[in-house]
Amino acid sequence: MYALLNNYSIMFHCNITYFCISIIIMIDLIICSHVNNCSKDHFILKGMSSCNPLLTCDEIKNLTLIRKLNDEGNVKDIFLSKWKEYYVVLLKPKNLDYIEDFENGLNILKLLNGDNHIIKLVGYCDKLNIYVTEYQKNGDGRNILKLLSSNSTNDTIYKRVELCLNYVEILNYLHNSPIGQLVFCDSNDIVKLLSQLLIDNDFKLIMNDLDALPVIKSNETILCGCRQLTGNFIAPEQRETDHNCSNDYRTSGKGYNEKVDIWKVPDVCNYIIKSHEQYKVVIYYLFNIHKQCKNINFDQRPSAQELVDEYKYILRQLLTHDDL
Structure with missing residues (x-):
């Protein structure tokens, strides 16, 4: 009888465990779905609980610049920056001879923003020729x-x-x-x-x-x-x-x-x-x-x-x- 009850206990425990794991997986899927489904004029970064409107010119002006991330390339300068407690990347033209390339890159990013094959747009300021993207610590x-x-x-x-x-x-x-x-x-x-x-x-x-x-x-x-x-x-x-x-x-x-x-x-x-x-x-x-x-x-x-x-x-x- 004890063995039988013990078996039922194990089965009950396993079922509860499986149920809990299933719930956790479902929650993760919902969160992931939410993370990847902000509208094009919103963004979400790791650690955020909801989508945020793209940063405005005033918000971008107030970003904290930490260090420059690139030396090569003719089109843009890239800086590690901070918005609130989140690391982001600020990009601005390096050479005005390539301003058309810079603007083309930003325009394409605006149009494709939200797809998981493309870097995430965090904000932009057309009048300053600056835009901001998510930061990926693993680099390129x-x-x-x-x-x-x-x-x-x-x-x-x-x-x-x-x-x-x-x-x-x-x-x-x-x-x-x-x-x-x-x-x-x-x-x-x-x-x-x-x-x-x-x-x-x-x-x-x-x-x-x-x-x-x-x-x-x-x-x-x-x-x-x-x-x-x-x-x-x-x-x-x-x-x-x-x-x-x-x-x-x-x-x-x-x-x-x-x-x-x-x-x-x-x-x-x-x-x-x-x-x-x-x-x-x-x-x-x-x-x-x-x-x-x-x-x-x-x-x-x-x-x-x-x-x-x-x-x-x-x-x-x-x-x-x-x-x-």
Whole structure:
């Protein structure tokens, strides 16, 4: 009888525990949903309980500047700042020759604000040419290998392939954004590309620098700048195109399209995974899709959505490996 009662007690305890865990998970989901669903003219930061209106010019003037975060780049100066008890980032033009790029980046951020693939807008002041975004303490994508190697528990080959998936999900969002098909232009080498991304608190990549994201209009092409591009990291059509920014390149077929982003995907993913000791385990799975990305004929390269689907499939396959 005692054993029977004890079993019932255990079952009751387990059911209560399961119920409590379920409630906690539901609460977390509600909070996460709330955090990610502020309207475009509001924001919420980690530790806040509700959405707050975007900071106004007066509020931005009263931010406490802590230190400068960047020395490189021609477009903007970036400062770690504080609003109330929250760390934020203040951005202002560095060189007025690039004010159009600065304003373009802010305008795109306003339009895309609220999506979890994009840095969160906290406020802006058009008359001062200043805007404010959330602060990500992990820094930009150039830190990714150092952060992975310093956290052996989190540094699995599965996690690294997840980061590859994370990157192509960003591309998929850009190529199918609500404001049109955007091309990730400011990415002519791996270091430059990674510097445009941030690593958030959940160790996911998010798009940070939106200054150079031209929109491909219907039946048109784009150029990533007006200077000749070189190097194997960029797509062949970028190297072969005359980067003369005359007005006819858009409609004459002398430019290129979003498939230049797809060409770079294998290099980005290999950079993330190749230093892991189990790198060779995933080479077999990645070979075919990465070969397609490197097709000289850009029309034969997969779309970003096809890459997302394939990477998700590969992750499911990796789950069947007991040693990963």
